[in-house]
Amino acid sequence: MAVTDPETRTPYGGARKGEPGKTFDEIWQQPRGLRYWSAVSHQAVGKRFIVTGFCFFLIAGVLALLVRTQLIVPGNTFLDSETYNQVFTMHGTLMMFLFAIPILGGFAVYLIPMMLGARDLIFPRLGAFGYWCYLFGGIILMSSFLFDAAPDGGWFMYTPLSSNEYSPGAGPDFWLIGITFAEIASVATAVELIAAILCARAPGMSLTKMPIFAWYILIFAFMIAVGFPPLIIGSILLEAQRLLGLPFYDAALGGDPLLWQHLFWLFGHPEVYIIFLPAAGMVATMLPTFVGKPLFGYGFVVAAVISMGFISFGLWAHHMFATGLPILSLTLFSAASTMVAVPTGVQIFSFIATLAEARPRLTVPMHFILGFLFIFVLGGLTGVMLASVPFNLQAHDSYFVVAHLHYVLIGGMVFPLFGAFYYWAPLFTGRMMSEVLGRWVFWLMFTGFNLTFLLMHLTGMRGMPRRIATYPEGIGWDRLNLLSTLGSYILAAGVLLFVVDFIRHRRVGPHAGRNPWGAATLEWLYPLPNPNFNFHAIPAVRSREPLWDQPELTDRRAERIDGVLRGTADSRRETISCDPITGEPIQIARLPHPTWTPFFAALGLAVAFGALLASFYWISLAGLCFSVLVFLLWAWEPSDAGVLRPDGMGRTLPVDLADRRSHTHVVVVGLLLVLFALHASLIFGGLYLWNVVPDFAELTVRPLGLPLILAAGAALAMAVAGTVARRWALSERIGASGAMSGLTALLAAGTTAALGWAILPVSPFDTALGAVIWATVTFVAVLSAAAVLWGLFNLARDLTGATRPGQARHAFNLATYAKGLAAMALATAGLLLAFALTGGA
Amino acid sequence: MERGRDILALVAPGLVWAVHFVLIYALISAACAQRALIGMGTVWIAGLILTVLGVVLALWPLRLSNAESVRRALLWSSGIFAAAIVADGAFVLLFQTCGG
Ligand code: HEM
Numbered sequence: 001m002a003v004t005d006p007e008t009r010t011p012y013g014g015a016r017k018g019e020p021g022k023t024f025d026e027i028w029q030q031p032r033g034l035r036y037w038s039a040v041s042h043q044a045v046g047k048r049f050i051v052t053g054f055c056f057f058l059i060a061g062v063l064a065l066l067v068r069t070q071l072i073v074p075g076n077t078f079l080d081s082e083t084y085n086q087v088f089t090m091h092g093t094l095m096m097f098l099f100a101i102p103i104l105g106g107f108a109v110y111l112i113p114m115m116l117g118a119r120d121l122i123f124p125r126l127g128a129f130g131y132w133c134y135l136f137g138g139i140i141l142m143s144s145f146l147f148d149a150a151p152d153g154g155w156f157m158y159t160p161l162s163s164n165e166y167s168p169g170a171g172p173d174f175w176l177i178g179i180t181f182a183e184i185a186s187v188a189t190a191v192e193l194i195a196a197i198l199c200a201r202a203p204g205m206s207l208t209k210m211p212i213f214a215w216y217i218l219i220f221a222f223m224i225a226v227g228f229p230p231l232i233i234g235s236i237l238l239e240a241q242r243l244l245g246l247p248f249y250d251a252a253l254g255g256d257p258l259l260w261q262h263l264f265w266l267f268g269h270p271e272v273y274i275i276f277l278p279a280a281g282m283v284a285t286m287l288p289t290f291v292g293k294p295l296f297g298y299g300f301v302v303a304a305v306i307s308m309g310f311i312s313f314g315l316w317a318h319h320m321f322a323t324g325l326p327i328l329s330l331t332l333f334s335a336a337s338t339m340v341a342v343p344t345g346v347q348i349f350s351f352i353a354t355l356a357e358a359r360p361r362l363t364v365p366m367h368f369i370l371g372f373l374f375i376f377v378l379g380g381l382t383g384v385m386l387a388s389v390p391f392n393l394q395a396h397d398s399y400f401v402v403a404h405l406h407y408v409l410i411g412g413m414v415f416p417l418f419g420a421f422y423y424w425a426p427l428f429t430g431r432m433m434s435e436v437l438g439r440w441v442f443w444l445m446f447t448g449f450n451l452t453f454l455l456m457h458l459t460g461m462r463g464m465p466r467r468i469a470t471y472p473e474g475i476g477w478d479r480l481n482l483l484s485t486l487g488s489y490i491l492a493a494g495v496l497l498f499v500v501d502f503i504r505h506r507r508v509g510p511h512a513g514r515n516p517w518g519a520a521t522l523e524w525l526y527p528l529p530n531p532n533f534n535f536h537a538i539p540a541v542r543s544r545e546p547l548w549d550q551p552e553l554t555d556r557r558a559e560r561i562d563g564v565l566r567g568t569a570d571s572r573r574e575t576i577s578c579d580p581i582t583g584e585p586i587q588i589a590r591l592p593h594p595t596w597t598p599f600f601a602a603l604g605l606a607v608a609f610g611a612l613l614a615s616f617y618w619i620s621l622a623g624l625c626f627s628v629l630v631f632l633l634w635a636w637e638p639s640d641a642g643v644l645r646p647d648g649m650g651r652t653l654p655v656d657l658a659d660r661r662s663h664t665h666v667v668v669v670g671l672l673l674v675l676f677a678l679h680a681s682l683i684f685g686g687l688y689l690w691n692v693v694p695d696f697a698e699l700t701v702r703p704l705g706l707p708l709i710l711a712a713g714a715a716l717a718m719a720v721a722g723t724v725a726r727r728w729a730l731s732e733r734i735g736a737s738g739a740m741s742g743l744t745a746l747l748a749a750g751t752t753a754a755l756g757w758a759i760l761p762v763s764p765f766d767t768a769l770g771a772v773i774w775a776t777v778t779f780v781a782v783l784s785a786a787a788v789l790w791g792l793f794n795l796a797r798d799l800t801g802a803t804r805p806g807q808a809r810h811a812f813n814l815a816t817y818a819k820g821l822a823a824m825a826l827a828t829a830g831l832l833l834a835f836a837l838t839g840g841a
Numbered sequence: 842m843e844r845g846r847d848i849l850a851l852v853a854p855g856l857v858w859a860v861h862f863v864l865i866y867a868l869i870s871a872a873c874a875q876r877a878l879i880g881m882g883t884v885w886i887a888g889l890i891l892t893v894l895g896v897v898l899a900l901w902p903l904r905l906s907n908a909e910s911v912r913r914a915l916l917w918s919s920g921i922f923a924a925a926i927v928a929d930g931a932f933v934l935l936f937q938t939c940g941g
């Protein structure tokens with residue numbers, strides 16, 4: 001469909017994937033029947049995350065009840081100790097990895113575009129891909145039950161317990177592979193959310209006018225991007241040790257089990273804050289609605305959330321206080337652990353000050369908020385107790401810790417989450433949940449929770465260790481355990497009643513109408529349930545509480561509200577994309593229509609991971625290749641870029657701009673952040689072993705110097721070639737740019753070849769440090785392979801005429817990737833060279 | 842309306858804290874792990890310099906931005922991180938040995 005507007009530059013249609021002949025509503029309609037699963041819109045994907053996450057919560061909850069039932073009386077034989085180990089391991093694992101993060105991510109995926117004034121997430125397919133990885137990862141982990149190989153080493157899978165020697169079964173493999181797969185999902189979702197928040201907001205919504213929830217989610221996403229990579233690397237190394245015999249954690253060959261603990265807790269502690277932040281963001285969003293006043297001290301809270309995001313990375317070793325680390329090290333972590341109470345306190349005080357501004361309406365979500373404040377503050381206090389090293393050594397591995405962690409996790413996350421369900425359910429279903437049943441749910445959960453876990457502090461103080469399948473009679477633990485178990489049944493009854501209420505309200509709940517709670521944020525703009533496109537026209541925003549302060553948004557029917565992008569220019573799904581800081585529109589972003597590519601890409605990976613478990617390596621390779629092929633098809637699609645279109649408010653904007661501020665560039669930067677974190681985890685591993693096990697470091701054969709210098713040179717040249725390709729693409733020298741992309745690919749291959757040559761003398765099997773060196777170079781090689789594919793892909797597009805004048809994004813973004821890759825290759829080569837120069841065997 | 846510089850000012854104290862933390866951790870690891878690369882004297886002097894420098898740099902962004910919209914957040918972010926830097930550094934300065 002050629003466009004003839006003389007103002008717009010239209011050398012071609014500019015909508016090569018449009019659906020001409022369809023109305024705006026039809027273009028945005030969710031596909032039905034089986035094709036529903038090809039939907040990639042944030043509403044569909046968000047709901048999938050939430051429903052699947054809740055199912056995992058129920059399963060993990062049943063496992064918790066099994067644990068409690070086993071402990072109800074001393075000497076119980078309901079579960080044997082092996083099953084008990086599996087049950088508590090799977091409980092912790094499911095709760096942490098497959099429930100908490102994904103369900104919170106699901107809420108973010110669902111709510112963020114609506115709150116920020118976007119029609120969809122800015123990379124809907126990435127969100128959908130993340131969901132499928134999560135589901136398949138979860139299925140792989142759960143299938144361990146079918147093979148009677150459920151992991152039983154605790155949710156942190158410590159080595160040497162999880163090594164082949166002590167866990168010869170497939171349990172740890174299920175854990176490592178399933179969880180790594182699910183983590184890819186979390187990282188993909190995080191990068192997606194970062195790009196969505198920074199690049200797709202309503203006109204005028206600068207960063208400081210964003211709803212507070214978006215700040216929470218932004219920091220949450222950054223933390224996932226930096227915090228998950230250490231565990232991904234740790235898990236890959238452990239799996240490689242189990243599968244290939246590489247001695248990363250094997251003390252006999254210069255490895256160190258504590259390296260696993262470091263990598264695990266580098267992820268694991270931030271994880272707790274990653275879980276807390278979105279839930280606190282929900283509280284900060286709901287609370288003002290019921291108080292009828294804006295959040296007290298928006299600026300304090302933003303500062304506190306940012307500080308928490310940073311400081312929570314300085315706490316990891318407080319989980320290792322009892323491992324014999326130098327005391328000086330412990331004090332550093334103790335200091336940071338205590339300091340994190342400051343930003344937490346600032347947030348809690350801001351919530352309390354908001355509460356004090358006016359008398360809140362005591363709705364069901366408000367009950368859960370109050371429950372959150374009560375429980376979480378107690379959890380925080382026991383946390384400060386545990387941050388003190390001497391107390392920690394006393395309470396270590398006792399039920400005091402179990403009580404503390406549940407106060408923080410259930411108080412800090414589950415209560416706000418249930419409040420959020422009651423609050424936002426009308427958005428999903430158009431109906432209100434019951435105020436009466438809701439109060440029952442709250443009181444059952446609140447009483448049940450405190451009965452269960454308050455008493456566990458005492459059980460712990462009386463010396464009961466965690467993770468024991470039973471205990472003898474008459475040492476003062478019997479009654480406490482009995483009451484804890486009864487409490488857990490009451491808590492479970494509350495959850496069950498919630499499920500009943502949720503199912504019930506979908507049919508008989510009163511219709512919600514428009515903005516039933518009188519909230520201030522944009523997701524309540526339309527009568528409920530929201531249309532799939534979220535906004536007919538995207539309104540300009542001048543306030544943090546637009547529905548309270550901008551009468552033009554509430555004094556007319558929602559579809560009449562003025563704004564940008566009314567209707568559709570090219571029969572395409574599209575949304576406005578903004579400058580990350582000021583929120584001013586800079587381009588129109590074209591969005592994908594329903595597609596199966598994310599599903600198949602994830603399926604290929606699932607086959608690869610699944611086959612790895614069964615040691616079918618060829619099938620694994622085939623799955624991986626299939627997945628790469630689908631990704632290439634996904635990326636190959638015709639581009640809409642290079643034209644200008646009216647925004648409906650008197651301006652013309654470019655479609656899919658190639659620019660630093662554009663969403664595709666922001667996502668590449670986000671991806672690089674993840675890759676840097678992965679690389680840094682490997683470097684940390686290498687330096688750690690070099691420092692802690694010097695004898696074996698000296699035994700490790702040194703890499704060759706000359707190839708390392710060549711690798712550094714090739715890496716630098718690759719960055720330059722990528723940059724030139726970008727320049728030429730921007731000045732529309734398509735063929736020349738293609739050739740430079742090809743050269744970038746060649747140099748990426750050259751970098752890897754030189755690095756590989758340099759480490760040929762080093763054996764990965766003789767010492768742990770040698771294994772880490774190989775792992776680091778392999779990592780750079782994998783990233784280089786991606787650069788090779790990307791460069792050749794650009795070359796092919798440029799040669800086959802798939803690139804039109806004005807289309808430069810593929811080359812623009814490759815340049816950034818090439819620079820990032822060069823930085824990692826240089827760091828690797830530099831460190832290896834330093835190691836080579838220190839002599840040795 | 843805020844500019845890129847204002848947002849940078851908001852996160853800069855955090856970055857300073859992160860670098861300070863990593864360096865202090867590196868110092869402790871260099872002194873207290875088996876390799877014992879450096880002595881406690883070096884830890885002490887380097888820790889002191891890093892901590893003073895860290896506090897100055899964490900408070901520096903206060904001079905960078907005057908935007909009303911980020912002022913309060915900036916004050917708090919600089920304050921919290923400066924305090925965290927002092928807390929991290931103080932322990933290094935108070936200990937005379939690796940302590941076990
Ligand atoms: C719904 C009610 C819950 C009950 C009754 C419950 C009960 C328990 C109990 C009794 C244990 C200790 C098992 C042992 O050490 O032998 C445990 C461990 C654990 N729970 Fe929960 N829990 C609940 C919810 C949660 C939630 C919501 C989370 C996280 C979001 C969670 C995360 C964990 C973790 C990480 C462990 C440690 C597992 C391990 O030691 O490897 N729990 N839970």
